[in-house]
Amino acid sequence: MDKFDRIYELHKILRDRRTPISRVDLMRRLECAEPSVYRLIRLMKDQLNAPIEWHEELQGYYYRRDAAGGTYELPGLWFNARELQALIVFDRLLERLEPGLLGEHLAPLARRVTELLEHKRLGLGEAAHRIRVLGMASRPAGEWFHVLAGATLQRRKLHMAYHGRNRDQVTERLVSPQRLVHYRDNWYLDGWCHLRKGLRSFAVDRVKNATEIKEIADARSDAELDEYYASAYGIFAGKANKTAVLRFSPERARWVADERWHPQQTGQFLTDGRYELRIPYRDDRELVMDILKHGPDVEVVSPTALCELIGAKLRETLALYPEK
Secondary structure, eight states: OOHHHHHHHHHHHHHHOSSOBOHHHHHHHHTOOHHHHHHHHHHHHHHSOOOEEEETTTTEEEEOOOTTSOOOOOOSOOSOHHHHHHHHHHHHHHHHOOSSTTHHHHHHHHHHHHHHHHOTTTTOTTHHHHOOOOOOSOOOOOTTHHHHHHHHHHTEEEEEEEEETTTTEEEEEEEEEEEEEEETTEEEEEEEETTTTEEEEEEGGGEEEEEEEEEEOOOOOHHHHHHHHHSSSSSSOSOOOEEEEEEEOHHHHHHHTTOOSOTTOEEEEOTTSOEEEEEEESOOHHHHHHHHTTGGGEEEEEOHHHHHHHHHHHHHHHHTSOOO
16 A cells, blocks of 8 residues: 555545544554554645544544534645646656666656556546646757756866857857756856856857866855855846836736745835835846836836836837837
């Protein structure tokens, strides 16, 4: 009997009984040791909100009934949102994985994921047809991904040719890789650029050539990396030195108020129903794109430079659609 079968069996025992059941009887019926009974009950109470109570006088467990005398029923789905997403993503990735070095090692994982999806107690048989995990504007990682990943994990320096989109130029770089980042369905390499003598982010798909060299990569502390890459908005890193103040219409506020744009953001509803969001940033490129997608439902209050930039972008856009 596996864990899910035991959950179902414990639920059935408590649902059908009118009197508490002892711990010893549960151990016998669930075919497990006392610590397993404790863990199972804790899991059901914490994860599935089961109203399991301990009767001190009768020394047994029972379901607490609601005000109308009804009994608890297991939820139709036992996974939370992140667990379900991970399970479906694993299933899709393993299904598409081509034969390679990891095949024999991942085979047991693939079988276990399949078993979970087909488990009679979990009701996930329709998951593959009823749940979609969508990507947005993803770009192929390219042929040099394995070199970048290998150097990052082995702590080796990289020599690479990088074609930056901003200047449309190819430059030769010596880089000490620090982290690989998967952001908005695309891969980036965070590293210390010896050419620019500073931390930089490189889009993996723009790497045109890469060679791992034998020199040990220069190490930067986690604190330094977090301060540089995580303090400002989006993938364009650098320590935040500005704060964008945005005000969304009452209609759009119903969505934006529940969104997390940045870990250090702050927000509040205004008296007229609008929502004011404050976001730390340094480079405005990604922020501008995210502001523009809200059209007339957002007003940039400050800083002035950001207001002027958004206004200029909107005028340029309007010029593409002259009135007839």
